[in-house]
Amino acid sequence: MVEPLVAIRGLSVSFDGLPALRGVDLTVGRGEAVALVGESGCGKSVTWLAALGLLPAKARVSGSVTLEGTELIGAPPAVLDRVRGGRIAMIFQDPASSLNPVHRIGRQIAEALRLHRGLDGRAAREEARRLLDQVGMPDARRRLDAFPHELSGGQNQRVMIAMALAGRPEMLVADEPTTALDVTIQAQILELLAEIRRDTGMALVLVSHDLGVVAETCERVCVMYAGRIVEETAADKLFTGPAHPYAQGLLAALPPMTGPRRPLAAIPGGVPEPWAMPRGCAFAPRCPRRAEACEAAPPPLAEVAPAHRAACLYPGAAAVVSPVPAMVPA
Amino acid sequence: MSALLKAEGLVRRYEMRRGWFGRPVEVRALDGVSLTLEHGRTLGLVGESGCGKSTTGRLVLGLETPDEGRVTFEEQPLPAPGTAEWRRLRSRMQMVYQDPLGAMDRRLSIGAQVAEPWKIHGRQTSPEQVAALLRSVGLRPDHAAHYPHELSGGQRQRAVLARALATDPALLVCDEPISALDVSIQAQVMNLLSEIQAERGVALLFISHDLRAVRQMSHRVAVMYLGRIVEEGEPDAVLHDPAHPYARALVSAIPHPQRRGRRIVLQGDPPNPAARPAGCAFHPRCPVASARCAAEIPVLKPRADGRLVACHVAHGEIPAGSGLPAPTLAKAA
Amino acid sequence: MLRFLSLRLGRSLLTLVLVVTFAFVVLRLSGDPALLIMSADAPPEAIAAFRRAWGLDDPLWVQYVRYFGAIFQGDLGNSMRDGRSAISLVGERIPATLALTVPALLIKLCLGIPAGVYAALHRNSLADRAVMLLAVAGFTVPSFVLGLLLVLLFAVQLGWLPSGGQESWRHAILPVITLGLGGAAVLARFTRSAMLEVLGQPYMRTALAKGVPWGVAVRGHALPNAAIPTVTIVGFMIGSLLAGAVVVESVFSWPGVGRLLVVAVANRDLAVVQAILLLVAATMITANLVVDLLYGVLDPRLRNGMRGTA
Numbered sequence: 001m002v003e004p005l006v007a008i009r010g011l012s013v014s015f016d017g018l019p020a021l022r023g024v025d026l027t028v029g030r031g032e033a034v035a036l037v038g039e040s041g042c043g044k045s046v047t048w049l050a051a052l053g054l055l056p057a058k059a060r061v062s063g064s065v066t067l068e069g070t071e072l073i074g075a076p077p078a079v080l081d082r083v084r085g086g087r088i089a090m091i092f093q094d095p096a097s098s099l100n101p102v103h104r105i106g107r108q109i110a111e112a113l114r115l116h117r118g119l120d121g122r123a124a125r126e127e128a129r130r131l132l133d134q135v136g137m138p139d140a141r142r143r144l145d146a147f148p149h150e151l152s153g154g155q156n157q158r159v160m161i162a163m164a165l166a167g168r169p170e171m172l173v174a175d176e177p178t179t180a181l182d183v184t185i186q187a188q189i190l191e192l193l194a195e196i197r198r199d200t201g202m203a204l205v206l207v208s209h210d211l212g213v214v215a216e217t218c219e220r221v222c223v224m225y226a227g228r229i230v231e232e233t234a235a236d237k238l239f240t241g242p243a244h245p246y247a248q249g250l251l252a253a254l255p256p257m258t259g260p261r262r263p264l265a266a267i268p269g270g271v272p273e274p275w276a277m278p279r280g281c282a283f284a285p286r287c288p289r290r291a292e293a294c295e296a297a298p299p300p301l302a303e304v305a306p307a308h309r310a311a312c313l314y315p316g317a318a319a320v321v322s323p324v325p326a327m328v329p330a
Numbered sequence: 331m332s333a334l335l336k337a338e339g340l341v342r343r344y345e346m347r348r349g350w351f352g353r354p355v356e357v358r359a360l361d362g363v364s365l366t367l368e369h370g371r372t373l374g375l376v377g378e379s380g381c382g383k384s385t386t387g388r389l390v391l392g393l394e395t396p397d398e399g400r401v402t403f404e405e406q407p408l409p410a411p412g413t414a415e416w417r418r419l420r421s422r423m424q425m426v427y428q429d430p431l432g433a434m435d436r437r438l439s440i441g442a443q444v445a446e447p448w449k450i451h452g453r454q455t456s457p458e459q460v461a462a463l464l465r466s467v468g469l470r471p472d473h474a475a476h477y478p479h480e481l482s483g484g485q486r487q488r489a490v491l492a493r494a495l496a497t498d499p500a501l502l503v504c505d506e507p508i509s510a511l512d513v514s515i516q517a518q519v520m521n522l523l524s525e526i527q528a529e530r531g532v533a534l535l536f537i538s539h540d541l542r543a544v545r546q547m548s549h550r551v552a553v554m555y556l557g558r559i560v561e562e563g564e565p566d567a568v569l570h571d572p573a574h575p576y577a578r579a580l581v582s583a584i585p586h587p588q589r590r591g592r593r594i595v596l597q598g599d600p601p602n603p604a605a606r607p608a609g610c611a612f613h614p615r616c617p618v619a620s621a622r623c624a625a626e627i628p629v630l631k632p633r634a635d636g637r638l639v640a641c642h643v644a645h646g647e648i649p650a651g652s653g654l655p656a657p658t659l660a661k662a663a
Numbered sequence: 664m665l666r667f668l669s670l671r672l673g674r675s676l677l678t679l680v681l682v683v684t685f686a687f688v689v690l691r692l693s694g695d696p697a698l699l700i701m702s703a704d705a706p707p708e709a710i711a712a713f714r715r716a717w718g719l720d721d722p723l724w725v726q727y728v729r730y731f732g733a734i735f736q737g738d739l740g741n742s743m744r745d746g747r748s749a750i751s752l753v754g755e756r757i758p759a760t761l762a763l764t765v766p767a768l769l770i771k772l773c774l775g776i777p778a779g780v781y782a783a784l785h786r787n788s789l790a791d792r793a794v795m796l797l798a799v800a801g802f803t804v805p806s807f808v809l810g811l812l813l814v815l816l817f818a819v820q821l822g823w824l825p826s827g828g829q830e831s832w833r834h835a836i837l838p839v840i841t842l843g844l845g846g847a848a849v850l851a852r853f854t855r856s857a858m859l860e861v862l863g864q865p866y867m868r869t870a871l872a873k874g875v876p877w878g879v880a881v882r883g884h885a886l887p888n889a890a891i892p893t894v895t896i897v898g899f900m901i902g903s904l905l906a907g908a909v910v911v912e913s914v915f916s917w918p919g920v921g922r923l924l925v926v927a928v929a930n931r932d933l934a935v936v937q938a939i940l941l942l943v944a945a946t947m948i949t950a951n952l953v954v955d956l957l958y959g960v961l962d963p964r965l966r967n968g969m970r971g972t973a
Contacts, residue, residue: 054871085874184378216585264520
């Protein structure tokens with residue numbers, strides 16, 4: 001097997017003694033598009049903030065994250081500063097507050113160009129304009145002098161993407177990039193991310209709670225629950241034959257777009273709180289297939305089929321109504 | 331059967347000032363919205379931010395007064411907000427917001443908050459009544475002693491629902507009731523709303539940007555764009571065969587696995603209500619617009635199949651155009 | 664912009680009128696200047712003559728109108744004590760006050776802001792706690808207590824510095840430190856919370872995520888944002904350059920505007936009190952106006968003229 005671009009091994013994070021991430025193993029290959037899905041608090045964002053050393057100082061991080069052999073956990077600031085934005089870029093959920101309100105966007109993009117490509121002055125400005133053009137910003141030259149509050153949410157997310165591209169990274173981590181945006185703008189941004197991936201061959205990690213968004217954008221999906229990856233498989237496989245009862249439950253809970261309307265198959269209960277984590281499988285209290293063995297120890301992520309792993313003692317192909325809506329004649 | 335709620339030609343304008351030194355600009359949040367909601371039915375309102383769906387919700391509850399048009403509830407015109415009559419009527423109509431924590435008083439126990447509407451409307455309460463109400467929304471009676479921050483997001487939304495149901499309302503206006511919740515909890519709350527409707531016959535105005543949720547919940551759906559309803563009909567009809575180009579784009583933007591065919595990606599940003607385009611407000615982003623769309627506002631009227639649409643092209647009045655060139659970026663004041 | 668300025672100026676004038684009216688009413692109703700200045704056992708004819716001379720016989724509203732008319736001609740009246748013009752009385756005290764407050768302001772800025780920034784950057788560290796402890800002490804201890812403590816220590820115990828008076832620059836040291844420390848404490852606390860707020864903002868994470876080194880991110884991204892709320896309190900400090908030293912001037916017998924005010928109030932020397940209040944209010948209002956304009960410079964969100972059609 002080819003050496004992966006990023007390899008995460010046993011990554012754990014806790015805040016004030018409460019676990020947020022409980023041993024995550026994950027690899028991302030060059031040019032690959034991988035998704036992390038899960039509900040709020042499952043650790044999908046924390047994984048990447050920890051990998052890049054962006055968590056607040058009170059976070060206790062253990063385990064290993066390597067970028068082509070270079071260890072990032074505990075790396076000196078000088079190493080991390082070169083990786084961030086230069087080799088792994090990251091964009092966030094709320095584009096409006098993710099940009100500095102007092103600096104013009106041209107300056108914010110140029111800052112990344114200076115750090116990673118040594119561009120200054122006129123050359124940086126010209127390149128910033130080119131990047132804005134690349135991310136589909138209308139009237140790019142004039143927008144260089146705009147402040148974030150003068151742009152819409154979608155435009156600000158385009159600026160964030162342009163800024164991320166400035167360092168020519170090998171990987172982009174997009175943390176809920178469309179959650180704060182309107183549906184039609186979400187479509188634009190997803191389209192843009194796909195296009196950039198085609199053009200640059202950059203790897204993409206999409207962190208999202210939206211199964212639909214993930215399915216369209218990524219080849220491989222990791223489903224996270226309560227600080228662990230519970231299922232990992234190819235995107236199309238997840239939607240046709242999920243093995244973990246949580247993934248099955250998520251898909252079944254999605255309102256269908258066709259067929260008769262009947263009560264949704266909701267997952268009962270809620271996510272366990274970090275201070276009351278079950279000893280065994282964290283999903284067991286909500287699981288329809290729960291057995292005694294589930295409560296003994298957390299089940300390991302094991303292969304259920306080639307390139308399909310699930311952390312469940314009783315993985316199975318439950319009947320999942322595929323949530324495929326009828327198509328609009330395009 | 332007579333309509334529970336009827337809104338006719340609602341117009342709501344705001345004055346907005348840009349920056350500290352800007353001249354005030356008139357913003358038309360609503361530009362002639364009419365809707366009808368029958369007893370025990372659900373009307374879904376969909377659209378993107380700034381389309382006026384939340385404003386519509388506030389106007390039909392009388393939380394704001396329309397600048398034009400009128401709202402009738404149970405065949406009576408809505409009394410002026412703040413009057414005793416309005417307050418009496420308000421016990422018949424309740425609101426459920428997106429953020430359940432923000433909608434609750436953090437210092438009051440769940441039980442006290444659920445009993446509050448009774449107190450406001452001068453009725454006696456007993457712990458048994460509170461317990462029964464909590465049970466009806468899937469909470470345990472012992473949740474009455476808890477405080478909002480001790481509950482999960484889904485439980486909080488259940489508590490908000492219990493409070494809204496205390497006065498046995500005929501209408502619930504739900505403004506994005508599930509969008510702050512996790513996917514697995516959204517289904518629980520949608521199921522609960524359906525159960526409540528089946529048991530109590532309450533009518534719902536279900537405001538959401540989530541088309542899947544709207545289909546699940548609604549008997550009728552109205553798609554809004556920039557302060558107007560652009561299409562209205564049965565959910566499956568509108569969602570499977572949308573007639574208005576905006577509705578088509580909205581449906582096509584729903585992300586889902588195994589997409590076949592290309593998605594319609596709209597150009598441009600959601601429009602700014604302070605700079606409403608002339609003619610059909612959607613024309614600058616519309617892939618089939620032609621010259622008439624920029625000049626004449628299309629009226630919302632029924633097609634042959636009974637669907638209400640506001641589009642020159644969808645009504646066959648003009649052939650589909652190929653979109654209009656993007657206007658030069660106007661310098662805002 | 665012009666509309667904004669004229670609106671602000673109009674409001675400022677109104678504030679001034681209110682200040683003057685309030686002082687006029689309070690001072691007139693709370694004691695008879697004639698009795699206070701002439702001493703109670705003066706012959707009644709002398710008191711009556713004094714009243715006539717200063718127009719104290721007229722109804723209150725007549726005095727008020729006359730007083731206002733004079734102000735608009737630039738005449739703030741004369742001191743009832745020695746008949747000198749109130750303006751020149753106040754004017755000659757200003758340099759003395761500024762000699763205390765300007766160096767004190769420098770101390771506030773140079774000590775308070777860096778301390779606040781440092782505490783925020785090292786949140787919950789020993790240094791942070793020490794700074795915050797000092798800051799809390801600094802603005803809960805009233806300035807006369809601090810002043811007296813400093814006098815006890817440096818003047819009485821150690822004998823290094825004089826305890827009061829205005830003979831040399833050494834006399835200024837204790838009052839300046841008293842004023843400066845209190846203000847620095849307020850500023851440190853304010854700066855710290857502004858910094859903490861900014862450090863938690865998503866754009867700070869963005870800056871780090873694009874590879875900006877921590878120190879550069881703090882300087883280039885955090886400080887400009889934290890400056891916006893801090894300007895308010897600095898503006899207030901600048902506005903109180905003239906009036907902020909009343910207590911300290913009294914403690915250290917420093918012949919500045921503040922002490923003049925205390926004496927004038929005690930004597931119901933109306934013209935002088937009014938002149939000082941007018942002066943103080945005017946500086947406050949000017950400082951506020953400058954702060955508002957400065958906001959516009961620091962925070963593009965408050966500036967006029969949208970570039971895009973966002």
